[in-house]
Amino acid sequence: xxxxxxxxxxxxxxxxxxxxxxxxxxxxxHSVDQYLNIKLENTRVVDEDKYPHxxxxxxxxxxxxxxxxVQLPPDGVDIELLHDATRRxxxxx
Numbered sequence: 001x002x003x004x005x006x007x008x009x010x011x012x013x014x015x016x017x018x019x020x021x022x023x024x025x026x027x028x029x030h031s032v033d034q035y036l037n038i039k040l041e042n043t044r045v046v047d048e049d050k051y052p053h054x055x056x057x058x059x060x061x062x063x064x065x066x067x068x069x070v071q072l073p074p075d076g077v078d079i080e081l082l083h084d085a086t087r088r089x090x091x092x093x
Contacts, residue, residue, distance in 0.1 A: 006082070007032040007070075016046065016071040017062055023051060025060065036064035 007029070016026045017038060024047065027040030039061050045054040 018069040038062045
């Protein structure tokens with residue numbers, strides 16, 4: 001639940017999602033659910049030369065189980081808040 005609530009705060013921000021098949025897609029986070037399924041808008045592929053068939057895709061839904069990484073905007077990460085929440089969750093409270 002920690003990451004779900006954190007990602008909800010990033011709606012409207014630009015993120016890069018790297019999939020397990022090495023495809024990386026950058027776009028505006030439109031929505032995310034409790035399974036970390038992600039909907040992106042205004043998307044573009046990071047390496048268009050490698051994936052030319054993806055040039056026309058502008059919106060996409062990404063199933064959470066195929067996500068390897070999500071790169072967050074540098075100014076979108078409150079490290080202290082994340083550390084505190086992680087410690088609370090580890091203690092079970």
